[in-house]
Amino acid sequence: MTTQQQKIGTGFGAVSTADEVLQGIDLSGKTALVTGGYSGLGLETTRSLARAGAHVLVPARRPALADAVLRGLPRVEVHPLDLGRLEDVRTFAESFLDSGRALDVLIANAGVMACRETRVGEGWEAQFAVNHLGHFALVNRLRPALAPGARVVALSSSGHFMSGIRWHDLHFREGYDRWLAYAQSKTANALFALHLDALGAGVGVHAYAVNPGSIITPLQRHVPREEMLARGWITPEGDPHEDFKTPQQGAATAVWAATSPLLEGHGGAYCQDCDIAEPAAHDDMLVGGVKPWAVDPDAAARLWRISAELTGTDLFS
Numbered sequence: 254m255t256t257q258q259q260k261i262g263t264g265f266g267a268v269s270t271a272d273e274v275l276q277g278i279d280l281s282g283k284t285a286l287v288t289g290g291y292s293g294l295g296l297e298t299t300r301s302l303a304r305a306g307a308h309v310l311v312p313a314r315r316p317a318l319a320d321a322v323l324r325g326l327p328r329v330e331v332h333p334l335d336l337g338r339l340e341d342v343r344t345f346a347e348s349f350l351d352s353g354r355a356l357d358v359l360i361a362n363a364g365v366m367a368c369r370e371t372r373v374g375e376g377w378e379a380q381f382a383v384n385h386l387g388h389f390a391l392v393n394r395l396r397p398a399l400a401p402g403a404r405v406v407a408l409s410s411s412g413h414f415m416s417g418i419r420w421h422d423l424h425f426r427e428g429y430d431r432w433l434a435y436a437q438s439k440t441a442n443a444l445f446a447l448h449l450d451a452l453g454a455g456v457g458v459h460a461y462a463v464n465p466g467s468i469i470t471p472l473q474r475h476v477p478r479e480e481m482l483a484r485g486w487i488t489p490e491g492d493p494h495e496d497f498k499t500p501q502q503g504a505a506t507a508v509w510a511a512t513s514p515l516l517e518g519h520g521g522a523y524c525q526d527c528d529i530a531e532p533a534a535h536d537d538m539l540v541g542g543v544k545p546w547a548v549d550p551d552a553a554a555r556l557w558r559i560s561a562e563l564t565g566t567d568l569f570s
């Protein structure tokens with residue numbers, strides 16, 4: 254059973270910031286994990302959760318950089334983790350489980366977009382592997398630490414508009430397209446949250462997918478400036494498009510999904526602008542909304558089975 258993709262009216266919106274949605278919410282004593290929590294949206298997510306009192310773990314592909322960026326923030330710890338390396342995921346998860354600590358919030362935020370063709374692990378396409386499979390393995394391995402009431406938030410994107418799951422060729426053996434690869438990985442993020450919620454509900458774990466909006470961050474590092482201009486993402490002066498969000502605004506929906514009591518009873522929802530997203534009958538990614546292939550429970554179950562087989566992890570089924 255899928256939650257209704259219908260706005261609930263939250264008092265927040267596209268311009269709300271992560272700090273605003275956390276006003277009045279005390280996260281003292283809570284432990285959160287934010288993958289990639291030292292750049293762009295993840296950095297603002299880490300800052301806001303820490304300011305609200307949470308203890309925040311930041312697994313980082315570049316731990317020295319993460320240490321430098323996060324220095325001085327209270328209750329934040331950095332751990333090495335490349336999501337494209339399942340052995341890293343296992344090492345990190347085992348060490349966390351050994352510590353005996355519980356996790357209240359896990360934000361699967363790290364991601365790579367539109368990179369040139371790259372293979373990781375067993376020849377897997379890197380965007381699918383890093384954005385989806387790495388997080389799939391991480392959440393499954395950390396399952397024993399997810400406390401009842403814990404929430405998992407997966408960062409999807411309106412990039413999912415461009416592709417459902419390519420069941421016939423998940424790893425682009427038949428010709429790589431860097432945008433379709435990103436799109437597939439972001440559909441995978443949404444389907445992951447949907448099925449995780451279905452499986453996790455029995456043990457009190459809920460999951461949500463989030464489209465954060467459009468924000469200029471280091472995510473666009475693989476997109477040439479001319480392409481950014483042609484897509485209208487930046488002006489000739491290099492400023493963001495007027496409808497783009499700031500990173501603090503871009504972090505708001507993930508932080509809201511991780512904490513808002515209004516989402517109780519709406520597990521598995523795909524959210525944007527600090528509310529549940531409506532179905533998208535159009536193709537305007539800036540407007541957003543969600544396509545049917547990203548909230549299809551049968552596709553979510555099928556992707557789960559394939560991901561469990563590929564990663565050798567499945568602690569929820």
Ligand SMILES: NC(=O)c1ccc[n+]([C@@H]2O[C@H](COP(=O)([O-])OP(=O)(O)OC[C@H]3O[C@@H](n4cnc5c(N)ncnc54)[C@H](OP(=O)(O)O)[C@@H]3O)[C@@H](O)[C@H]2O)c1
Nearest residue numbers: 289292293294314315335336363364410467468470471472
């Ligand atoms: N910005 C947007 O407009 C937008 C729109 C829709 C969705 N999103 C989603 O929001 C999330 C955050 O994006 P962002 O804009 O904040 O991008 P960002 O600033 O580039 O941050 C991405 C983070 O992911 C980390 N990462 C990349 N590859 C990794 C790997 N193999 N293992 C572990 N960590 C890895 C990066 O670490 P390094 O810096 O060390 O590589 C970085 O910390 C992404 O999932 C993205 O798809 C963003």
